[in-house]
Amino acid sequence: MASRSFSKEDFSCPVCCDIFINPVLLSCSHSFCSSCIQRVWENKTLKECPVCRETSLNDRPPVNLALKNLCESFQQERQRSGSGVCSVHNETIKLFCVDDQQPVCVVCRDSRKHTDHRFCPVDEAVADNKEILKASLERLQEELRRSVTREQKLCKTAGDIKFHTQCIETQIKEEFKELRQFLDDEEAARITALREEEEKRSQMMKEKIEETSKQISSLTITIRDIEEQMKAEDVSFLQNLKATLQRAQYIPDPDLSPSVPIDFTNHLTNLKLNVLQKMKDKVGKHDLYNVVYSRPPGRVSAPHRSRTVDSDLYG
Template structure:
């Protein structure tokens, strides 16, 4: 008989009680075969003697003898199966540490391919064959290889754990359900498994979502850290430049102070040296006269003395040194004056530094502003991108809608603001007349208009090419160090603050403070009339280029 035919009929060599190949097969009077040990234990546990397969009852316990024919057939089957196992073992791998070994293999235990939850055994490819070919075995539940299959047996009743007690939240066997847990709620393991698996999938999805949120948070923190590092680097660079500039100012003041002292010192030294030189020259002349006088006085020649005396009678010309003095210069107050001047210079420099730092901070509040053509006076010409405006010569034929300025050549921005802070910049280079600022939504746009805070305008202006004013009530004349080419407009809505900056000079031009804003605020622009081309340059809303 071939091995293939044996395997195809292998179920006839299996005991229906232990579901394994016969060991010492015996035959009951009804003709069914069992392992001798299996049928013996079966009848030991039951009062009635009946066949487990056909249920035929026996009045007395049958005397069972070994079925020699079946035993020989089983032995042949085992030998052929062993040969097949040996031949396939060379192709299969032995179980490695951490892998589940086959529970049937003798000698070298091969890696298990599946575990049976009914037999509670793990099988390699060869020993798994009956579970794939025998009809009674292929109904068993096979899973991926698992260890500790004994944990799947009820320790109390020695039965498979097949049910889940929802009351006690534990796995139980069939006997547990009718004995120890009879009033509890049960579901099959698979049903509970599906429910728990769904919960795990939900938990896994939530966990992955939490992981993703934390990854995004990490990215956010890294971005914040990068922004912080960049800000720190900029601050260090600015601090280095500022403090280096201050250091140079101190060094220049020190040099100027020392030079002033040394110049006075040199002047005094020169005066003293000149006096000493003149005195030494006179001493030299006087010594010469003294020598002549002494020599003549020693003469014994009467005639010679009388002849020479007239030439010695007149003394050589000399200066009256009685009132001559070298007056040391006064150094008193030099240090104080130097320190005062240095303090003044440093204050001016620090004021500019602080203004520049403030301007850089508020530039972070930049908003995108475009001009609203529906509000523009009919003479105004707007660029296609809504960023430039200048005054033309002719009035355009446009509808006189309520939003449009009728007499005053003004235009508002499209964007309105009613909270927080905002900032924008306008180039005014080349113009002789302009207004820039913000206006309330409710400002009058028809007829004669007075531009001031009382009427809802917060703006600064240029008139006559060199006169700058803030449209306060009354107007305030502005004294600027230089004509601005780019004006920055900053609004803090909650604080009621509107400030104007000369961007290039980093100087504050003017601030409106202490106001209460209740309406929407719009950016406000007036390029002024053209004046035959003298004021034809446009007002330009430009992007912020942060000051260094």
């Protein structure tokens, strides 16, 4: 529909006289190819329209989307027609302008637009450009293969990262489980030692309490007897004096003196430091063994892996 309603001139840039490429719209409503207007304005202070000389309000004018869409539709319609006839001069297209990279007729060749341009027959241009495109296509296909290979390696690396993360997470949990078990065992051992000391001292106190109770009963009886003797008649008092004095000679048992209570320092002094030192002595060699030998089978370490991935992807 576009080719029947419009001609090439309707879609031609006033600067390059060719169909618009990425047209932009100036404030004066004139349109130009983006590259053409920037080339005209290069090294100029005033940004004037090449057609009406009106100063543009924007040195980066917006894209004329409507015109751009129309130009693309017009080009597609021309390509679909494939008549091999010049749309400007209605002559059979037999030549290819090397400078403008477009097929032309003999009238186009002699026109002012193609002055001093180079031309070649259409069949030669097709052969030469197909070879160029073939080489470009091969490079693109090779780059595609490399990109696919790179993607596969990246996916494998992503999988390795996830696998290593899971392995390390499992190892961390195992290590802390072992540490917690060590602390639980150490706590249980120390509490057991404390309970054993408590039991031993409690048994000693029980025995001393029983012996002390017996001594209290004996002393009570002795005191009562002596008090009775002191109330007796003088002759009777003197007759029993020797025995009474012997009973009054009480010697306390030194072993029944109160024992020293449980000493806090024996169980709490430097508790954390002592446990940490025991932990270090116990698990130090085990940790070194894990660092050297606990890598996942068939996998490489993270630093070595990163160098390998970089060389595989970009080497």
